[in-house]
Amino acid sequence: MSHVILCKMCQKEVAPDKRADAIYCSDECRISAHHSEARRRNRERTSYERSIQTRFAAWLAAFEERLRRQAPENAIGYRAGLWCGRDYVWFPIVPVGRDAKGRSRGRLDINRRRATDEYFSLQPFEPPSVPLATLYQIRFISSVYPYPDMGEAGSFEEAIPYEIKMNNLPIDNIKALPVRRQRM
Ligand SMILES: [Zn+2]
Structure with missing residues (x-):
């Protein structure tokens, strides 16, 4: 298949020899996606914690x-x-x-x-x-x-x-x- 997969992190093309289910072009992009997910969860938690006194x-x-x-x-x-x-x-x-x-x-x-x-x-x-x-x-x-x-x-x-x-x-x-x- 010639279906092109774009890296979820940098939008570059994922090389066709990568696993069929690869969503990142490289380990760097996989790790950096992992970090940005952790940052997102952190932000979510901080805003939840800041809202406690209003919410409750x-x-x-x-x-x-x-x-x-x-x-x-x-x-x-x-x-x-x-x-x-x-x-x-x-x-x-x-x-x-x-x-x-x-x-x-x-x-x-x-x-x-x-x-x-x-x-x-x-x-x-x-x-x-x-x-x-x-x-x-x-x-x-x-x-x-x-x-x-x-x-x-x-x-x-x-x-x-x-x-x-x-x-x-x-x-x-x-x-x-x-x-x-x-x-x-
Ligand atoms: Zn990438």
């Missing part, structure tokens, strides 16, 4: 109200526990270690600003930042140093309907957890 405004308002109703006296913040089969992994996670200037690396809040608190703040309300849209155990944190977890006091379960990509989680394969994912 009603849920966030209801969640904030529930937190205020449930919070024991002296609670300064809360955290969200993801059940991983044997134990909870609690968010937020503040990475250990310091940067080159000796400052704590901190964590990123939902606005991608650095924060060092090991809890989400109640006042002002800080929306939770979690890596998987699913069910979490919410627990309160005492305002009294060293800010212990207040255990069952006021604790409740909540399905958080959005997720934010996080690196270096202490969970092997978060997508494989036996949890029911929320509709996004």
Whole structure:
């Protein structure tokens, strides 16, 4: 057949001796297509994450109200526990270690600003930042140093309907957890 196939990346003709199903003219084009696909997915995720507070405004308002109703006296913040089969992994996670200037690396809040608190703040309300849209155990944190977890006091379960990509989680394969994912 003399049917001409054009490279999906550079539009040059794919040499006829290539495999019949080739869609790229070269390895370079295949790799660069792979990279641009990764960039596209990245952009999509960033714009999704930026839209969370608008998109989930009603849920966030209801969640904030529930937190205020449930919070024991002296609670300064809360955290969200993801059940991983044997134990909870609690968010937020503040990475250990310091940067080159000796400052704590901190964590990123939902606005991608650095924060060092090991809890989400109640006042002002800080929306939770979690890596998987699913069910979490919410627990309160005492305002009294060293800010212990207040255990069952006021604790409740909540399905958080959005997720934010996080690196270096202490969970092997978060997508494989036996949890029911929320509709996004
Ligand atoms: Zn090409």
